[in-house]
Amino acid sequence: MPRYRQIAEGIGNAITAGQLKAGERLPPQRHLADALGVTVGTITRAYNEAQQRGWVQSRVGSGTYVHGDETSGSDFTLLTHESADGDNPSGMIDMSLSFAPYHSWRHDSLREALQSICHDPAAIAMASSYQADIGNLAHRQALGAWLEHLGFPTSGSLVVTQGGQHGLDLCLRTLTRPGELVAADALTYPGFNAAVRHAYLKPVGIPLDTEGMDVDALARLCQRQVPRLVYVTPDQNNPTSISMSEERREQLTALARQHDFWLLEDHVQYLPREDRGTSLLELAPERTLHVFSTSKVLSGGLRTGTLQVPDRVSQRIASSLRAETWMAPPLMVEATCRWITSPNADELIAWQTSEQQYRQQRAFERLARYHPQGQLRGSNVWLPLPEGRRSSEVHALLDSAGVRVSTPEPFCTGSEPAPQAIRLCVGAPRTREQLDRALDIILEVLESGDTSPWNTL
Numbered sequence: 001m002p003r004y005r006q007i008a009e010g011i012g013n014a015i016t017a018g019q020l021k022a023g024e025r026l027p028p029q030r031h032l033a034d035a036l037g038v039t040v041g042t043i044t045r046a047y048n049e050a051q052q053r054g055w056v057q058s059r060v061g062s063g064t065y066v067h068g069d070e071t072s073g074s075d076f077t078l079l080t081h082e083s084a085d086g087d088n089p090s091g092m093i094d095m096s097l098s099f100a101p102y103h104s105w106r107h108d109s110l111r112e113a114l115q116s117i118c119h120d121p122a123a124i125a126m127a128s129s130y131q132a133d134i135g136n137l138a139h140r141q142a143l144g145a146w147l148e149h150l151g152f153p154t155s156g157s158l159v160v161t162q163g164g165q166h167g168l169d170l171c172l173r174t175l176t177r178p179g180e181l182v183a184a185d186a187l188t189y190p191g192f193n194a195a196v197r198h199a200y201l202k203p204v205g206i207p208l209d210t211e212g213m214d215v216d217a218l219a220r221l222c223q224r225q226v227p228r229l230v231y232v233t234p235d236q237n238n239p240t241s242i243s244m245s246e247e248r249r250e251q252l253t254a255l256a257r258q259h260d261f262w263l264l265e266d267h268v269q270y271l272p273r274e275d276r277g278t279s280l281l282e283l284a285p286e287r288t289l290h291v292f293s294t295s296k297v298l299s300g301g302l303r304t305g306t307l308q309v310p311d312r313v314s315q316r317i318a319s320s321l322r323a324e325t326w327m328a329p330p331l332m333v334e335a336t337c338r339w340i341t342s343p344n345a346d347e348l349i350a351w352q353t354s355e356q357q358y359r360q361q362r363a364f365e366r367l368a369r370y371h372p373q374g375q376l377r378g379s380n381v382w383l384p385l386p387e388g389r390r391s392s393e394v395h396a397l398l399d400s401a402g403v404r405v406s407t408p409e410p411f412c413t414g415s416e417p418a419p420q421a422i423r424l425c426v427g428a429p430r431t432r433e434q435l436d437r438a439l440d441i442i443l444e445v446l447e448s449g450d451t452s453p454w455n456t457l
């Protein structure tokens, strides 16, 4: 048997024997070549052979990995609590979930919207029957007017979705084919990464700096391979809270035109108009798909969102939507539309925005010496850890002290390495007192130094 095939067989046997685990990275080709005393070309052929047999997969620019269950999403879960809005009976203060601050108005407003539907026979008739796939005209008009009211641009066709995640998934499934390359910030929203895996796409992470996505790095990638689509959260990256500078937005849209890729813009993590830059939808309406949702401003349970798409793809998006779910449930969309056309929505959003500002400031004051990052009225605080501390260790210590935070791993795009940092959602604790308690515990853990046992040589 030729040498390369022997090596490929060896890889296959090691996988069967459990010595190589799903997702594990194979050694760089040069290292293995040196170790086995063969040429790099032999290893390249061996890896290609192993790939053809479906044992491993090579990822652009990052190496060769043992095939795992590409669709598994264990890093993208929503740990829900028995009671709503982050009121957690276990006593754990959960700052890992991106929730708007609690207020009983949320329940009152939903009740009011549902009650008004109950008393309206025409609305009940509408809600009990099938509607147009992209949403009925009245709903689309109400949602479009609301987007304008919140200061978002409107362009192309508006599609009613079952939330932001659905909008992202629809775009990926409609505009890409399995195996194609999609790019995003090196750290990005885990739900996007999960949707990428489910669509069997190849993700590539683009470095981020203080001005957002490094568009020069993206341009260099385009010289080698043009991604089909680039995903961005220009006003508050999740998890780092970085917003893109105006210059980067211009650069990105110019690059998209030059290389003809789609831009997927996500505004689900809401910031008020004054805190946002120019939307990519405004800069490049012909190639931008814009995702928004009621989840962070009204309620995650409504499962209602909007997707704005260029007219030339609206039919394709509509047919994907039909294939997935026919339409967003008209009852939920009707409840949303009643809520957003009442003064309740503005009141809740205004209160939440000022509460988030209070909470951000509080976290910034308390954690100042650790240089937290966040937006003035944003939902998350990103905390790079001091030299020598690891996210997994800090996460475990906090967990046992009753505070749950997010580690960076699930936010990593493709096989980008994870920095040592944690993300805190300031809106998630039920009360300001809980937030203070959590901040005390975080300070205590950070000041305590590394106390993790080491049990390996």
Ligand SMILES: Cc1ncc(COP(=O)(O)O)c(C=O)c1O
Pocket: 098, 162, 163, 164, 165, 166, 189, 191, 233, 238, 266, 268, 269, 293, 294, 295, 300, 305
């Ligand atoms: C950036 C971003 N996009 C999309 C979503 C998903 O939104 P939805 O809950 O409406 O599906 C989230 C949820 O946290 C998010 O943070």
